[in-house]
Amino acid sequence: MAGMSQGNSYPEYGSTHSLSPTFGVSHTNTHTAVPQSAEVDVWHATVDALLIRVALIDSETRRINESSDQRGRSWALPVEPAEQARIPVWTSRREWLRQFRHHIDTPAGKTLCARRLIKPDKAYAVAEAHAHFAESHTGRGVTAAKSTIAARAKVSESAVNRARRVLIDLEMGIEHVRGRNLKTLEFLAAEAHHGGQQHRAASSWSLSSPRCIVEATPLAKSPKKRPSRSAERTARYRTRKALRTGSIALDQPNQGPPATTVADTLSSVGSLSCEVLPLGRTHQRARAWTPPxxxxxxxxxxxxxxxxxxxxxxxxxxxxxxxxxxxxxIGAVCDILQNAGIDPTRWTGRDIARTLSRDTAQRGWIWPTAASLSSPLAYLKRRLRSIDWTGKSPSEQRKAEDLARRKEQKQLETTHEERAKAVANPEHRAKALASIRAHLADKLRHQRH
Known part of the structure; x- marks a missing residue:
């Protein structure tokens, strides 16, 4: 039977589907939907239009990315070249930071920071974060997000906003484009640039060194250049050569053949005067020159x-x-501590660090980073010179507080022990109660009589 399992070891397959009795017979009245030529043309036209649009979008996104010179792992809002061309480039990263530090340390700069509700040290930290993300040659292309700059400067995002107002007031920072959500074409350009999805872009800034800022900033002291080892070696050789020729001229006799002048290209004297000694005067030849x-x-x-x-x-x-x-x-740090008059038997390294941190907070400063310090030893020497190290160190104060606390605890324990000793025992209590009862009984007895 069709569809049953009798006589079939695989009842689930094969025999459950019977063949149609009309299998292999042609059907003349079966209708299949065949697309017409007009529909095919419309479909081809639609596909061609979509391909053309995709190619246009691809070329447009490529043009946007190439014209805006995108770099990094995020897509930045494009800035017109004419807009950037009107902004002067910075001198260099180090010089721009030095100029900003000089102008915020002046009375006018401190007044400006106070009006913008930010401390000069915080403003400098935010400026250093902006300079870190700028192009090294021009100072342009600061497209980092506000949260990224705040994380690097270790400040809040509101402090970044206040520091940016200081940069704008000094004309040392210019915002070209305000951060916003990306449009559809910009979203596709960002995806073509880094392969991910980016829905928002940060502001685009340029750091500048205007003429007024550069002229008002004093020149940096250039370190004295030490001559190279080859120049020192050449100078020592010429000195020895000049001394050697001078000793030869002194030992030569007054009589003899005329002297011949020989030019010396390595000597600072310019020429050598030497005489030809006769062969018989051996003592003079011996005195002519002796090795040093x-x-x-x-x-x-x-x-x-x-x-x-x-x-x-x-x-x-x-x-x-x-x-x-x-x-x-590290011995240089030891010498600085010793020259500052710090007693290592009273002041530990942790005490010195805590004292420097407390002095920094009292002055309204912040600790500099290792990247911002060009000379850590000079900075440490200046900071140690401004602090009095003759007082008690934090460890000594802590020891004194611990000693006073232990003394107070000992006094409390002694007081508790004395109170415990003064507590009456049961026998003493019984005698006292008996005496009180006897006194009360006598008093009642006298009152009755």
């Missing part, structure tokens, strides 16, 4: 090792304040 005695090696006495407490204090200070890490050996 061998140089004695300069032996320096062994330096006294620095105290272990001083080394430990310097190590703890660098550990708690990494921005003060010296570029060379």
């Amino acid at each position: 005695p061998p140089r004695k090696k300069h032996t320096t006495a062994a330096k006294t090792p620095r105290p272990l407490g001083l080394q430990r204090a310097a190590a703890e200070l660098i550990n708690d304040a990494p921005a003060l890490s010296p570029p060379g050996h």
Whole structure:
């Protein structure tokens, strides 16, 4: 039977579907929907129009990305070249930061920061974050988000807004385009640039060094250039050569053949005067020039090792304040602490770091970063010079407080012990109660009589 499992080991397949009795017979009245030529033409036209539109969108997004010179992992709002051309470029990253620091430290700059409700140190931290994301040659292309700048400067986003107002007032920061949501074509351009989905773009800024700012900023002190080793070596050679020729001229006799002048290209004297000595006068030839005695090696006495407490204090200070890490050996920090008059037996490195932090907070400053300090040792020396280190250190104050607390606890324990000793025992209580009862009984008895 069709559809039953008798005689079939696989009842689920095969026999459950019977063949149609009309299988293989042609049907003349079956109608299949065949698209007409007009519908096919409309479909082809629609597909061609969509392909053309996709190609136009692709070319437009490519043109936008190429004209706006997109860089990085995010898409920035394009800025007109004429808009950027009217803004002067900055001098350099370091010079721009030095100019900004100078102008916010002046009385007018402090007044401006106070009017914008921000401290100069916070404004400088935000400016340093902007300079970090700017192009190194022009100072343009600051397209980082406000949250990114706030995270790098370690301030709030409202502080970033206030610092930007200071930049605008000084004409050292110009906002070209305000951040906003992206349009459809811009969204597609951003996706073509970095392959992800970006719905919003940050503001676009340029950092500038106007003429008035550059002229009002004093020139930086250029460090003295030390001559190269080759120049020093050449100078020493010429000095030895001049001394050697002078000794030869002194030892030559007055009589003899005329002297011949030989030009010396390496000598600072310019020419050498020498005489031809006769062969018989051997003592004069012997006195003509004698090799210089061998140089004695300069032996320096062994330096006294620095105290272990001083080394430990310097190590703890660098550990708690990494921005003060010296570029060379840590012994330079030990020398600065010793010259500042800090007693390492009373002041630990942690005490010094806490005192510097408290002094920084009292002055309304913030700790600088390692990148902003060009000379950590000079900064540490200046900060230590402005603090009195003759008072008690935080560890000594803590020890005194702990000693006073232990003394107070001991007094409380002594008072509790004395109170416990003064408590009456049961026998004493019984005698006292008996005496009170007897006194009351006598009193009642006298009242009755």
